[in-house]
Amino acid sequence: MKNLQKEPVPTISAKxxxxxxxIEIIGLKKGFNNQEVLKDISLQLxxxxxxxxxxxxxxxxxVLIQCIIRLLVPDAGxxxxxxxxxxxxxxxxxxxLRKKIxxxxxxxxxxxxxxxxxxxxxxxxxxRKHLTEQEIKEKVNEVLENVGLADALDKMPSxxxxxxxxxxxxxxxxVIDPSIMLYDEPxxxxxxxxxxxISALINEVQKKYKTSSIIITHDIECAKATADRIMMLQDxxxxxxxxxxxxxxxxDPIIKSFFK
Amino acid sequence: MKNLHPVIKIKSFATGKSVKISEKTLEKTQMxxxxxxxxxxxxxxxxxxxxxxxSRDFEFKEFLRQCYEIGNKSLPLxxxxxxxxxxxxxxxxxxxxxxxxxxxMLPGMVxxxxxxxxxxxxxxxxxxxxIGSGMGAELGSMKVSEQIDAMEVSATNPxxxxxxxxVLAATFMVPILVLFADGxxxxxxxxxxxxxxxxxxxxxLSQAFSSVEFIDFFPALVKSFFFGSVIGIVGCYKGYNAxxxxxxxxxxxxxxVVLSSLLVIVVDLIAVQITxxxx
Numbered sequence: 001m002k003n004l005q006k007e008p009v010p011t012i013s014a015k016x017x018x019x020x021x022x023i024e025i026i027g028l029k030k031g032f033n034n035q036e037v038l039k040d041i042s043l044q045l046x047x048x049x050x051x052x053x054x055x056x057x058x059x060x061x062x063v064l065i066q067c068i069i070r071l072l073v074p075d076a077g078x079x080x081x082x083x084x085x086x087x088x089x090x091x092x093x094x095x096x097l098r099k100k101i102x103x104x105x106x107x108x109x110x111x112x113x114x115x116x117x118x119x120x121x122x123x124x125x126x127x128r129k130h131l132t133e134q135e136i137k138e139k140v141n142e143v144l145e146n147v148g149l150a151d152a153l154d155k156m157p158s159x160x161x162x163x164x165x166x167x168x169x170x171x172x173x174x175v176i177d178p179s180i181m182l183y184d185e186p187x188x189x190x191x192x193x194x195x196x197x198i199s200a201l202i203n204e205v206q207k208k209y210k211t212s213s214i215i216i217t218h219d220i221e222c223a224k225a226t227a228d229r230i231m232m233l234q235d236x237x238x239x240x241x242x243x244x245x246x247x248x249x250x251x252d253p254i255i256k257s258f259f260k
Numbered sequence: 261m262k263n264l265h266p267v268i269k270i271k272s273f274a275t276g277k278s279v280k281i282s283e284k285t286l287e288k289t290q291m292x293x294x295x296x297x298x299x300x301x302x303x304x305x306x307x308x309x310x311x312x313x314x315s316r317d318f319e320f321k322e323f324l325r326q327c328y329e330i331g332n333k334s335l336p337l338x339x340x341x342x343x344x345x346x347x348x349x350x351x352x353x354x355x356x357x358x359x360x361x362x363x364x365m366l367p368g369m370v371x372x373x374x375x376x377x378x379x380x381x382x383x384x385x386x387x388x389x390x391i392g393s394g395m396g397a398e399l400g401s402m403k404v405s406e407q408i409d410a411m412e413v414s415a416t417n418p419x420x421x422x423x424x425x426x427v428l429a430a431t432f433m434v435p436i437l438v439l440f441a442d443g444x445x446x447x448x449x450x451x452x453x454x455x456x457x458x459x460x461x462x463x464x465l466s467q468a469f470s471s472v473e474f475i476d477f478f479p480a481l482v483k484s485f486f487f488g489s490v491i492g493i494v495g496c497y498k499g500y501n502a503x504x505x506x507x508x509x510x511x512x513x514x515x516x517v518v519l520s521s522l523l524v525i526v527v528d529l530i531a532v533q534i535t536x537x538x539x
């Protein structure tokens with residue numbers, strides 16, 4: 001087997017980093033049935049940036065963001081989100097933190113038994129309890145217009161195409177005005193045109209809602225379109241971290257296989 | 261003698277040493293472990309349900325929606341089954357009573373049978389099939405398609421929103437449906453009596469209720485609540501703990517029906533024993 005020479009991990013200069021750390025992960029480990037999926041992962045997400053976590057299937061990308069929002073409990077390591085240690089929070093504290101985080105699922109995860117309108121109202125009614133009916137209606141219409149699907153209000157999820165489901169799912173996550181967005185494979189299963197539209201939407205969400213995002217993907221075009229910074233995972237470890245240029249100019253065969 | 265089952269080496273938890281064990285024995289041990297861990301997990305699940313039932317943010321609107329889903333949508337099935345149950349029971353019982361010249365006792369006998377035992381048990385078994393499988397499949401499907409996770413990250417407790425509402429709705433709706441089935445069963449019985457006779461509904465009901473006492477009615481109603489709880493808990497448990505693949509949905513629905521039907525019979529056995537001891 002060919003011995004691959006790993007390049008030194010380029011880092012962003014302190015000047016380029018906005019000050020506030022939104023997420024800080026140190027020494028994260030997670031395994032399933034004696035198989036280590038994440039081996040000592042450390043990362044930081046700064047205010048207002050889009051961090052793309054790149055890697056082939058099975059490299060532990062989705063496990064990483066599921067640990068961030070505590071859908072999975074890590075075996076070791078610390079995860080701080082907005083200055084709070086995720087693993088030491090009780091249920092109420094965790095719910096309070098989750099109200100500030102939007103999570104776009106790979107499958108969209110729209111509630112099948114609800115219309116698009118009810119899907120969007122669901123988190124809004126629970127998280128923004130002070131809103132009046134009129135304000136809820138306005139907010140729902142606003143996010144639907146932002147994702148370009150204002151006419152889908154009364155449709156059921158089963159009546160939507162894959163791209164529309166992703167857009168509605170994105171609308172459902174931004175309806176609560178999150179500070180942090182976690183995207184799990186946002187363009188998987190979509191055609192190139194729709195993928196580009198979703199990538200453009202991710203950038204729009206970043207600008208309009210001032211979000212800081214982690215985007216999990218293996219889609220290079222999506223990574224190029226959305227990344228302020230890229231981190232590549234390989235076999236559960238950080239393989240390379242840097243700007244898009246660092247990856248495009250790399251001579252490392254593994255990285256080249258992604259960026260060819 | 262040659263060992264028919266392949267032998268493998270595993271590490272003993274007790275001594276840390278390698279021990280030889282046949283694959284068959286290992287398989288049985290794993291099945292037993294799964295069985296007991298399933299019981300333990302269900303106990304934890306029930307504890308969570310009890311805890312969330314008394315939480316401040318009870319999902320009353322969803323509870324009412326589930327009552328409608330379980331109650332109203334089961335009415336036609338329960339009505340048809342209840343009426344047929346009454347007709348069949350009457351037609352089958354008539355020859356035996358005729359042999360003893362006790363046909364006049366037919367309404368009373370059928371009423372006691374339906375109210376005490378057949379109404380609650382048959383209704384619960386039908387509902388185990390209808391709502392138990394529905395809950396298993398719906399929650400299983402929600403698990404597979406990450407909808408439960410989506411609820412979790414929306415700061416909504418899925419246990420409170422999905423499970424508690426369904427379990428309570430089943431607990432309250434099953435006794436109501438049992439009463440409905442009892443009523444339709446008696447109506448069916450009146451139809452059955454009139455196939456070979458001419459008895460007015462007033463006379464039929466007065467004969468039927470002259471044999472029924474509070475002691476026949478009350479334990480049956482109480483055990484119906486337990487039937488409802490069992491159906492709700494098992495359906496939700498199987499769906500909520502479904503695996504990640506699509507086949508898990510079918511497995512969850514199927515095992516929900518099998519286990520809840522079995523537990524309805526077990527609860528009935530226990531209820532009969534307790535009633536017998538007390539009364």
